[in-house]
Amino acid sequence: MEINEPFAYNDQPVHNRVVFFILILILFFLSFVRISHTDVPIVADKLFLITIASSTAFLVWLLGTLFTRSVSFPRSAILYGATFVYLSQLLATVTSASRGASFWGSMFDSDNLIFSTIILLLIFLSSVVFQSLSRIAMAYLALFAGLFVLFVSQLINLFVGKNYNLLGTWYDLGVIFGLALLVSLVFIELSPKRAFYRKLGWIVFGFSSISLVFINFSLVWLIVGFGALFIALYSYWLGPGGRGRAVVSVLVVGVSVACLVFGRPNAPISRLVNKIIPTPTEIRPSWAGTYALTVSSLKKNPIFGAGPGLFSREWVKYKDVSINKTDYWSIDFSAGVGYLPSKVLTSGILGTLALLTFLILIFKQGIFLLKKLSEPTFEDAQVLATIVATFYLWIVAIFYVPNPTTLAFSAIFTGLLIATFASKELTDNLLISSSVHHKLKIVITILSVLFFLGTSAVMYEYGRNYVALWTFRDSVVYAQNGDINKAIDYAKRTLSLDTRDIYHRHASDVYLLALAKEVSSIDPNSPRARETFIKLFGDAVAEAKSAVEDDETNYLNYLALGSVYESVVTLGIEGAYEQARLAYKTAGTLNPTSPTIPFQLARLELANKNIQNAVQYLNESISLKSNYAPAYILASQIALGGGDLPTAIKTTELAVLSDPNNFTYFFQLGYLRYKNKDYRLALESFNRTLALNKDYANARYFLGLTYAKIGKITEAVFELESVLKSNPGNKEVQMILEKVKVGSTSFDI
Template identity: 30%
Template sequence: MNIENKERDIKIKIVKEDTDIVEEPKENLPASSAGEPKKERKFFGTEKLAAFFFYALVFLMPVFALPLAVAPLASGKAILFLGGILLTAFFWIFSALAKGSVKIPKSALLISCGAVVLVWFASALSSGNAGLSLAGKLYDLDTFAVMLAASLALFFGSMIFQSEKRVFGFYFLLFCSSFVVFLFQVIHLFFGINIITFNIFPYTTSNLIGGWNDFSIFFGFIGLVSLAFLEMAKFGKGLRFFLSLLLLMSFLAMVSANFFNNWVIFGVFSLLVFIMVLFKSRFREQEKGLGAKNFLRISLFVLAAVIFFTLFRETAGNINNLLKTSSTEVRPSWSATLDIAKKSLKDNVVLGTGPNTFVYDWLKFKPAAVNNTIFWNAQFSSGFGYLPSMAATTGILGIVALIFFLAIFLNYGRKAFSYKKENTRLSGGQALAVVSFLGSAYLWTFVVLYAPGLLIFSMAFIMTGVFLASLANIGKIGMAEISLSGKTKPGMIFMVIGIILLIGTVSSAYLYSRKFLALNNYSQALILFEKTGDIDKTGKKLTKAVGMDKQDEYYRALSELGLISLNKIIANKDLPADKALELFKDNLGITIAYAREAARLNPADPVNWMQLGRVYESVVALKVEKADEAALNSYAEAFKASPLDPSPFIASARVFMQINKAGEARKYLQSALNIKPDFADALFMLAQIEAQAGNLKEAILRMEQTASVSPNNFGVFFQLGLLNYQNNNLSAARSAFERTVGLNGDYANARYFLGLIYDRQGLKEKAIEQFAYIAKTNPNNEEVKRILSNLKNGRSALAEIAPPAPENREEPPISEKEQTGLKKSKLETSAQENLWIFITPLSKFRILFT
């Protein structure tokens, strides 16, 4: 390819366009603008600003992350992507209005993309929770806002890159960004250095792209584009070396990630490149025959390497083990995803349940067999792939619109490969069109067959825009000019639309700035509470968050903080009774209000109803009027939202236990076991009920069942040991307590009973060893001192210890406050752990369920 001639053509084209603008007849211009060519330069400046922000977006998207406690990568890339698109939109619309006209590609692809956006908008409005579907949380991927931003990225890609020079600039920035990502990963993986602090990259597989599989997909994309350029375009030695280095780098990244699906798809596209350069004379200098020189292409060696790592997966696995980069990702199977879609569409066949609602469809309609796996309580925000998931969330219209869009895209791919017979090799523009199509098709394959993160999803749209621009650059699609001057009726309409869109970009920027500030305050609240446990300061941060962005997650956190505050009021013995009662009432009312607001904002999320139930349940024992009824109603709502989750039944059983209705509690626990027969919590509670009723044998049987399904739960083994101790089965009790101590060496109460058993079995030295350990962690416990003295003097451990016997006491022998030796009480520590359980977002696991 003759670079100098091409650059001269580009310069001529730009000068011609500028001449057309400047030489417009003066009589057609407003009087005030006649003879003022500087205004044209202003227009050109704003257009350049739009291009600058879009270029910056392309470079920064792969490398950007924010030091947040909540989804640092997803949140960072979301705010960057949305912010970059809004800035690009603002300056592009402003420049178009200033110019008075705009040229856009005559493309059915743009129209079909607009149809997708309209369907998403209609589906969001009809979802029943418009806020969740329209915008959701900042890091949510499946919202209408993200689809709109991605579609705008496609549009701006087709507009901004309408010159070969700009397209080459796009790829150069993308390649440079990939170098940064690769360099970061090498430093992080081999040297354990975190260039970015705040511990947002805690694992060897942590990376700047997002998920470990997304990392593989991204470098598969970079590798494919590099390979296509090497095979289809004529470059100098310097550029070929640069592209070869990129290809090698990408291959090393894919080996380290070892994502099998990526190997297969990358291999298919590499084969396509090889076939094109081998059998299409238009893709190379005209040569006769298929000699060894023609056959031994770079793509052949790449294809051979891919086949090797695909067939010999153990080799790649050994490399992963050596690098400590083995990773397992779980997601619903294709059949499970389609089954969810069928059930979801029964009531919402046209527009589905709404964008960003697949997780709630999953909770309602997931296969019952999932409850027999360790992922029984996992929540999935998407199914097997993005496209089949959309069948559930956007209905028949959504899936048809997306398939229609992809069909048009593939048809446009045919345009990229159609050339005149006399062409013997690809020109620069033709190479860009083919490479852009291959790159975008590669990314769309993963959007359909996988559920990638925001980077891969947005790059699919951006690359499609670049592909459209490349087709326009070589004349494969025409351009349509739209007047925005206001001199004609259509022009006036388009001008008004442009002004509305300009205002919309400013409003959207304000909205997402507030969403980001809210997330930042929420993140700071989590970090602050983890470090200090300061309820007041944490509450202020959370209050700021809900003031800027009303999210159920933030209100749920405030509610949990309220529970901690209530516990502290109860535990504070220094407060006068009347003051404590007043504070308790005020805090209880506020805590309930926060939990109710969370449930109101997102009634489809069972976690919100469970939290509201927990608030009411926390005061059932205090005889608060109708608290038990309110708690049971909340848990019933949670069950409606997630009918295959046994947790609401367990919670309801707890309520009945507090109001002394053991029979009702048994029924709910049995219902939980009907859903999940090996549910440890249900078995544990049934054992407690039987023990309270005096049925020790039945209680022990239940606890043994619990221990079999929870072999690492030291609390279960402690209870099993205690029941056997009460039943005077010292051998079984000893085994259970030894298992407890083996799992948790600091469990003082387990050591206490184990020491008593050793004493009764005549193992004095072992008994002394247990109580000596307890004395170190509980130096102020007088009973432990007395027991040690007894043992050392040859007496029974409990000699002269006042009754009742330890197993019959209302409180454990060793106070948990004494045992921990921490400043915070167990109550506060437990509440803090609960806060993290309920307000930290769940990981997006994926598993193949049949």
């Protein structure tokens, strides 16, 4: 290798060497390692790995400070800026309407205080242990090796036909390979011709370029294009020595432009890629939508914001009703157009100022460091690569919502940028030692012990939370398979590990399933039925109430509570109607533009035999979303119950127009037309039902009856015999079939 500086481990404390090793492992393994390959979300795996690995590194560093009685870290404005950002997140959490959600998050997102702590720790630890160019070189080697493994795994998945990756979403892959391409480009352009890292750069350049073409993420191509242009200008004009090796960078700029032009939807590159790998679509709020939402939210919480992790609460509260016209109307977005713009809403004016300060310091320090480069050597290539990588990752965070892996890399490279200043002797380290300041001995010891205990507690709790995610998954699977007893058992195990509102809601749902199953299988008038009902209903109510108590800002918790009470309204349980109505109304104040909530209220009123109120709520639901099919279906049922068959048909037709791919709606329309003796149109509806679901026996049965009614006996016999094959021994079908075969249509159906 062309690294002149030796790996001077012996002049570093042991704990620093261990921390360095852990961070190297993070850079290598994080992009492709998963704990499991089950349906536990990848983001949960990555968050767990990042949290445990980073916390372990911090614990090692704390133990070192206890033994050495000293703390040393770079005097860096960027580090101080990162601390300012963290303090703003801490204050936003303290003032949050849901401190639990803001502190812990959901195991599926990175906008919470715990992850903000991890980001600060990674920046700090990286700045401390990477203060030599040899160690920075090892960081790039680990990153490249890990991304190569990721690339190979993607190739294997491509050949075996799996649209699956080990990193996260499809576009997350694009972001990380965009990073690899730009860093490799720096090594290619600035390293000596025979340098190891230049040769390595060509390999990385090759697989990252191929990956980006197939991923076809326009945002990454845009940023990569500008990054390559910057590298080309530096290498050709600003690069000392005037070597002018900018051919590869210029080529990347050209490829970026070509991919932006021809990679648009239905353009040549896009069509080619979709033939090989169908590209999944990621939907995010627009800049305009994020801005409007932020303005509305900050009117109520201007200084500290809504609180980390609460973007989705503000989204459902303030989103424009026009969103209901789109296909993603029911999505509760957890972030806006980008990670950092979303922070404006969740951390307020203070958090925004902190983030702006942090970003300005990064770019200011990076430009300052850039001016200090003197010649195109490997050492300068490392420095430029660190600058480019840090700039790239934080720019991506402005325009996109990166996954936790990418954010962890952003933190590490920010730490590398700070460490580079120390390695170039452009800053010194601040040393706080009890040997110099004897009075600090007790302070350092106490703080180290407190941080050690706090970090250990977080690791323990986070481990429990991760295990809870597994038991929750098992409970869901058992419930779906009808094994309610095991579903309840695993729901209890989940809550013994983690008491998030989502787990309480799930437990409430499972108890309702158990209630329905038990009551239907025993004599409803028996003492056992009464005892079972009281216990299971009480458990369902208790869990739904616990969900509300855990997070009063989440409308889903009130919907869960309302549905529990609604389920017993028809039984005449005292107070059930009032409690359900109150819960639904509260949900409506938290999510005022959702058509689902007035629809739920309409169902509740119908259960309570308040037909007029039910119709009013259905009209409200349709006014919020004119193509909300469930509202039309319920309106059809109300009309049919009142004997108004023409209105029932008309509203069902509206439901079919609103959701033309729902086979049950077409079946209901066909049934109503059949009842109205409009057999030609009924025939059309039943055929459409079977086109959407060829195995739907009810539709085939009524199709046979309809054929019989219009005199097409051969077709009727064929359809009814098909039904009998799938339902052997069905006496009703056999009886109808015998009548149809002799040309009789005297069946009262």
